[in-house]
Amino acid sequence: MMPGMGAVATTFVAGVEAVRKGLAKPIGSLTQMGTVRLGKRTDGRSPKINEFVPLAKLDDLVFTGWDIFEDNMYEAANKAGVLEKSLLEQVRPLLSEIKPRKAVFDRNYVKRLDGPNVKKGKNKMELAEQLRQDIRDFKKESGVERLVMMWCGSTETYIERGPTHESVAKLEKAMHENDESIAPSMCYAYAALQEGVPFANGAPNLTVDIPAMWELSKKNNAPIAGKDFKTGQTLMKTILAPGFKARMLGLSGWYSTNILGNRDGEVLDDPGSFKTKEESKLSVLEHILQPEKYPDLYGNIFHKVRINYYPPRGDNKEGWDNIDIFGWLGYPMQIKVDFLCRDSILAAPIVLDLVLFLDLAKRSSALRALGIQEWLSFYLKSPMTPDGLYPEHDLFIQSMKLKNTLRHLKGEDLITHLGLEYYD
Numbered sequence: 001m002m003p004g005m006g007a008v009a010t011t012f013v014a015g016v017e018a019v020r021k022g023l024a025k026p027i028g029s030l031t032q033m034g035t036v037r038l039g040k041r042t043d044g045r046s047p048k049i050n051e052f053v054p055l056a057k058l059d060d061l062v063f064t065g066w067d068i069f070e071d072n073m074y075e076a077a078n079k080a081g082v083l084e085k086s087l088l089e090q091v092r093p094l095l096s097e098i099k100p101r102k103a104v105f106d107r108n109y110v111k112r113l114d115g116p117n118v119k120k121g122k123n124k125m126e127l128a129e130q131l132r133q134d135i136r137d138f139k140k141e142s143g144v145e146r147l148v149m150m151w152c153g154s155t156e157t158y159i160e161r162g163p164t165h166e167s168v169a170k171l172e173k174a175m176h177e178n179d180e181s182i183a184p185s186m187c188y189a190y191a192a193l194q195e196g197v198p199f200a201n202g203a204p205n206l207t208v209d210i211p212a213m214w215e216l217s218k219k220n221n222a223p224i225a226g227k228d229f230k231t232g233q234t235l236m237k238t239i240l241a242p243g244f245k246a247r248m249l250g251l252s253g254w255y256s257t258n259i260l261g262n263r264d265g266e267v268l269d270d271p272g273s274f275k276t277k278e279e280s281k282l283s284v285l286e287h288i289l290q291p292e293k294y295p296d297l298y299g300n301i302f303h304k305v306r307i308n309y310y311p312p313r314g315d316n317k318e319g320w321d322n323i324d325i326f327g328w329l330g331y332p333m334q335i336k337v338d339f340l341c342r343d344s345i346l347a348a349p350i351v352l353d354l355v356l357f358l359d360l361a362k363r364s365s366a367l368r369a370l371g372i373q374e375w376l377s378f379y380l381k382s383p384m385t386p387d388g389l390y391p392e393h394d395l396f397i398q399s400m401k402l403k404n405t406l407r408h409l410k411g412e413d414l415i416t417h418l419g420l421e422y423y424d
């Protein structure tokens with residue numbers, strides 16, 4: 001179930017259908033293409049992940065969504081302009097059947113958008129109740145046993161964590177009182193968690209990154225993950241920065257700029273929405289490089305991130321990084337990265353994996369009552385953690401954490417890469 005049926009959501013659904021029809025391969029999806037090594041390197045046991053753990057099959061997935069626009073998924077996918085028309089024609093029957101439910105929306109939280117397909121209600125609790133009814137209706141209509149909700153909606157304006165977010169009781173009171181600290185995305189998350197449905201947040205919005213939602217998630221055994229899909233430039237950052245640190249190379253500056261012309265780019269052109277994104281993108285380097293531990297190497301980094309709305313490029317973003325590093329005796333060097341990426345092509349397999357893994361977590365007695373699923377940080381730009389625990393941003397640590405979680409679930413030995421046993 002996807003609040004937000006724009007570029008990412010339509011590319012995901014069209015992609016799953018294309019794979020089911022044998023038209024394309026699920027490239028970029030760990031659940032579909034990845035393997036996990038078990039036991040010793042000499043054992044030769046590396047099953048595919050989807051054969052090792054009981055994940056839902058692509059053929060079993062059904063979809064629904066909400067949007068402020070009335071376009072069905074076929075129309076929305078055409079407007080998003082990510083996938084070729086010839087591919088979309090081949091998946092048209094499924095896509096045109098998926099029509100958006102009326103959204104919970106308020107322009108104060110996404111200034112650059114407005115649309116007609118919006119619910120009405122006395123207060124935010126009443127709106128959340130309508131979403132809960134939508135969830136129950138969809139379950140009945142589709143006949144599915146299990147659901148996952150995945151926020152694929154726009155980036156909302158920046159909201160600080162505050163007193164109304166500290167417990168379920170305070171959150172519910174604030175929803176009844178229409179408090180402005182409750183964003184529309186929180187109404188969706190509240191509805192999902194109250195229905196026992198796992199929720200993941202693909203945007204940098206605060207949404208489920210508050211104690212009230214952690215409490216609800218644990219209470220109702222509805223796992224949560226977030227926030228903000230780790231795709232283009234931040235994916236590169238979390239691949240490169242751990243390498244510099246591993247080799248004790250210094251960093252004096254990292255300047256990142258992007259041009260992006262899709263609707264997401266337009267929404268992020270608003271300073272409030274950009275601030276939410278900026279916070280999410282900036283936190284990465286500090287956590288990977290740990291300047292407090294390595295003041296000589298990372299004590300004085302100038303880190304800047306810009307996103308520029310530039311319509312001619314559509315979803316085909318270009319991201320430039322200028323990285324000023326220094327080596328032996330402080331001698332400076334530069335690295336330039338020019339990533340001509342496709343935002344939604346990078347995001348779609350993340351949606352698929354998060355849905356399948358959250359559904360697995362919901363069925364796992366070891367995971368479902370934990371609330372935040374930190375093992376899914378691998379997919380996220382700004383991973384959620386409980387208070388007092390810093391997030392792991394390093395892609396390679398995140399990958400190891402994810403695979404060790406799967407080994408743990410199946411009672412296999414964790415892999416430490418020590419490897420002394422081969423020389424015994």
Ligand SMILES: NC(=O)c1ccc[n+]([C@@H]2O[C@H](COP(=O)([O-])OP(=O)(O)OC[C@H]3O[C@@H](n4cnc5c(N)ncnc54)[C@H](O)[C@@H]3O)[C@@H](O)[C@H]2O)c1
Binds near residue numbers: 155264
């Ligand atoms: N594509 C990527 O690489 C990437 C990476 C990280 C995060 N994201 C985030 O994922 C989200 C989706 O990206 P996109 O490119 O599909 O954007 P998009 O603008 O194409 O789609 C978002 C959709 O959400 C709808 N929407 C907004 N508020 C809503 C609400 N309250 N209820 C229901 N629908 C609502 C909009 O009408 C729009 O159709 C954005 O927040 C974006 O920042 C994308």
